[in-house]
Amino acid sequence: MQLKPETSVAWFNLGLALHQQRRIPAAIRAYRQALSLPNAPVSNVLSNLSQDLLLVGCFNEGWEAYEHRLTDPKYDHSFFKSHLGPAWDGPGDTRPCEHLILIAEQGFGDTLQFMRLALLLQRQGITTSLFCQSALIPLLQKQTDLQNVIDNCPISIFQAGSRWCPLMSLPHRLGINQHSIPYKSGYIEVDAKRQSLWRQRLKRKPGHRLIGLHWQGNAEHEQKIYSIGRSFPFQTLRKLNTLKDTEFIAIQKGEGLKQLNLEEGMHFVEGHEEFCKTMEFEDTAAVLANCDLLISSDSGVVHLAGAMGIPCWVALRWIPEWRWGLSGETSNWYESVRLFRQTNNGEWTNVFDQMIKELKS
Numbered sequence: 001m002q003l004k005p006e007t008s009v010a011w012f013n014l015g016l017a018l019h020q021q022r023r024i025p026a027a028i029r030a031y032r033q034a035l036s037l038p039n040a041p042v043s044n045v046l047s048n049l050s051q052d053l054l055l056v057g058c059f060n061e062g063w064e065a066y067e068h069r070l071t072d073p074k075y076d077h078s079f080f081k082s083h084l085g086p087a088w089d090g091p092g093d094t095r096p097c098e099h100l101i102l103i104a105e106q107g108f109g110d111t112l113q114f115m116r117l118a119l120l121l122q123r124q125g126i127t128t129s130l131f132c133q134s135a136l137i138p139l140l141q142k143q144t145d146l147q148n149v150i151d152n153c154p155i156s157i158f159q160a161g162s163r164w165c166p167l168m169s170l171p172h173r174l175g176i177n178q179h180s181i182p183y184k185s186g187y188i189e190v191d192a193k194r195q196s197l198w199r200q201r202l203k204r205k206p207g208h209r210l211i212g213l214h215w216q217g218n219a220e221h222e223q224k225i226y227s228i229g230r231s232f233p234f235q236t237l238r239k240l241n242t243l244k245d246t247e248f249i250a251i252q253k254g255e256g257l258k259q260l261n262l263e264e265g266m267h268f269v270e271g272h273e274e275f276c277k278t279m280e281f282e283d284t285a286a287v288l289a290n291c292d293l294l295i296s297s298d299s300g301v302v303h304l305a306g307a308m309g310i311p312c313w314v315a316l317r318w319i320p321e322w323r324w325g326l327s328g329e330t331s332n333w334y335e336s337v338r339l340f341r342q343t344n345n346g347e348w349t350n351v352f353d354q355m356i357k358e359l360k361s
Contacts, residue, residue: 008037012045019052020225022319022345024326028052043072051226054322062322063172070166077103080164083155088163090173097126098161101153104132105168107221108281109300111136112307113323113333116183117170118146129157130167139281143189178332185335186309194286202271202290208245210269212291213237216256217299229317229346230298234259236348237295241265243359248272249287251294251301253279295355298324306334313338313355318345 004010015030031049034040046068053062069075070087077087080101088097102118104111111132118128122145129148130140140149150157165173204210216231234256240248247269250260257276262268275287285304288294294305294312298321305312314331316324316339324331324339331337340351 006037008034008040008045011037012041012048015045015048015052016225019048019319022326024052024056028056043068048226051322055320055326057178057325059171059177060175063176067169067172070169075105075166077164077166079153083158084162084164087169088165088173090175093163095163096161097163099127099129099159099163101129101131101157101162101164102167102170103164104130105166107218107300108133108136109303110168112188112300112303114167114170115140115144115146116181116187116307117167117174117176119144119187120174120182121170122147129153132167135279136281139188139285142282143191143285144187181332184333186307188285188304188307190289190308191282191286194282195289198271198275198283198286199290201274202249202269202287204269204290205247208247209292210247210249210290211240212249212251212288212294212296213240214251214294214296214299214301216252216254216259217297219255227321230321231256232297232315232348234261235264236352238264238266239352239356240295240359241267242356246359249275249291251284251287251296253284302337303334306331306337309334309336311336311338313340315348315351315355316341318342 011030011034015027015034018027018030028049031045031052034045035042046065050062050065050068053065080103088100100121115130118130121128127147129150130146131150131153132140134151137149137151140146215234215237222228222230241264247267249269249272250257252260275283281304284301285308288305288308288310291310294301294310295315296302296312297315302312302314314324314337318341320341323333329339331339340354342348343350
């Protein structure tokens with residue numbers, strides 16, 4: 001740095017190092033310096049800068065920097081551009097907007113978190129269509145007030161006044177900050193019939209609370225420094241076996257379910273094996289509705305629980321993803337979510353000791 005302070009990539013690497021030390025304001029300064037110099041790795045810098053700005057609560061700047069992701073070839077919106085023109089630019093866009101197609105991005109959790117903004121637009125009189133992951137469609141069609149949820153977007157759905165917008169660009173377009181986030185108490189309804197069906201299948205013991213457990217997020221999304229370390233191994237949860245009058249159910253799906261060990265002295269509800277066989281989001285929502293609490297790593301199921309208003313305790317790593325902020329027990333996004341944070345990088349002991357202490361009190 002002293003020998004070649006004009007080297008942009010050196011400032012970028014410094015930003016990475018400062019982020020990993022949890023010195024986020026300093027990391028932001030390093031990224032900004034990197035951008036001011038020639039030959040900057042602009043996409044990488046703006047990606048990291050946007051997340052660090054959001055992490056410290058600088059929402060307006062963070063959303064604006066995050067828009068640069070759309071220059072990445074993997075975000076190919078040429079189909080929509082060719083038929084509907086440039087993306088909708090928000091309330092200030094002078095073109096008529098009677099129908100807005102919102103294009104989901106990234107993981108299930110992102111869709112569940114940001115679909116609330118489609119509801120906000122509907123409340124403002126704009127008809128919306130959410131173009132999202134197929135696995136979410138049955139849940140969102142039946143248990144939300146979304147007007148139209150699709151996984152296929154033929155030209156025939158375009159109308160006069162149709163526009164389009166990436167779902168995760170809506171916070172920038174709408175000027176969302178920590179004070180204006182809508183629907184914090186929930187926006188996904190409980191399916192009472194399916195909840196009752198799973199109540200019968202689970203066969204809870206009378207007088208026992210039921211805690212859902214989830215420990216492993218999508219491993220493919222945990223390869224970068226901004227998301228690595230979000231998950232924890234199942235055996236980290238074994239101390240929960242000291243809780244009295246408590247049953248458990250694994251909400252976990254996919255590869256992470258292989259870690260489930262029924263010999264840890266934890267009492268799993270009678271119907272847990274039947275639930276392990278289903279991959280439907282509707283069933284997961286119904287089982288969560290039967291739980292008194294969800295304990296989870298930072299993953300999509302947290303967003304499902306929060307969007308349903310179900311009590312959820314999230315175990316967060318020392319440097320969490322931007323959406324949870326750097327401090328505090330409460331979430332800007334969900335009233336029912338409580339945050340338990342590592343005090344040292346990679347150490348989960350204090351997190352679960354605190355949870356157990358509170359569950360025993």
